[in-house]
Amino acid sequence: MQTPVSLADLALPSAAEDCAGNAAERMRRLAEKAATCTACKLAETRTRVVFGSGNPEADIVFIGEAPGRDEDAQGEPFVGKAGKLLDKMLAAMGLDRSRVYIMNTIKCRPPSNRDPEADEVAACHPWFAQQLDILSPKVICLLGRVAAQKVLQTDAPLKALRGRWHELNGMPVMVSYHPAYLLRSPQQKRHSWRDLQLLCQRVEQLEAGEQDAEL
Numbered sequence: 001m002q003t004p005v006s007l008a009d010l011a012l013p014s015a016a017e018d019c020a021g022n023a024a025e026r027m028r029r030l031a032e033k034a035a036t037c038t039a040c041k042l043a044e045t046r047t048r049v050v051f052g053s054g055n056p057e058a059d060i061v062f063i064g065e066a067p068g069r070d071e072d073a074q075g076e077p078f079v080g081k082a083g084k085l086l087d088k089m090l091a092a093m094g095l096d097r098s099r100v101y102i103m104n105t106i107k108c109r110p111p112s113n114r115d116p117e118a119d120e121v122a123a124c125h126p127w128f129a130q131q132l133d134i135l136s137p138k139v140i141c142l143l144g145r146v147a148a149q150k151v152l153q154t155d156a157p158l159k160a161l162r163g164r165w166h167e168l169n170g171m172p173v174m175v176s177y178h179p180a181y182l183l184r185s186p187q188q189k190r191h192s193w194r195d196l197q198l199l200c201q202r203v204e205q206l207e208a209g210e211q212d213a214e215l
């Protein structure tokens, strides 16, 4: 005979618990579950699941491709050379890691940093989707071709996607260069800077709209 399920067993969050104020706790619980994920073959070669870092209540979320060697070792996204440049880009926007959230399309490092494969992106999607649901940021910035193509589900080349607004579940999405690419092609930094300014402007506009609505 089936044991009846009590409400307590279901552990449904109360309305208060489920509100944005508790994003940090919801994110912590989700990251804890993801830490032991074996849903795709990358689980066999990774050192750690690199879930994401920063402020779960941030207005801006940056999404990269996948953890690299440094990230796999440390368990944090963008801590290698590309991450140092991302820090500088944030500083130029008057921000730092405590004011934004940073994550990747997939949570485990592909061997030799090869591109994530379709089955891996699909297997990791539930984590990605739940994470974005908790975040529900004002704007999203996709860094580089792989993140842009996977998240926006398109084969369009980066040059057709970059510097323009797209949409994901009603959220505005900007596509920009990956900082690792900017390290190789520093002459593109001025384009990247324009993308980041568009991002900041959009957040300001959305904030101004919210304030008007409150008046």
Ligand code: URA
Pocket: 064, 065, 066, 067, 068, 071, 076, 077, 078, 079, 080, 082, 083, 104, 180
């Ligand atoms: N490159 C990425 O796309 N993500 C990281 O976390 C680090 C490097």
Ligand code: SF4
Pocket: 034, 037, 038, 039, 040, 041, 042, 043, 049, 106, 107, 108, 120, 123, 124, 125, 127
């Ligand atoms: Fe799980 Fe994603 Fe890591 Fe694959 S990449 S094992 S789906 S967390």
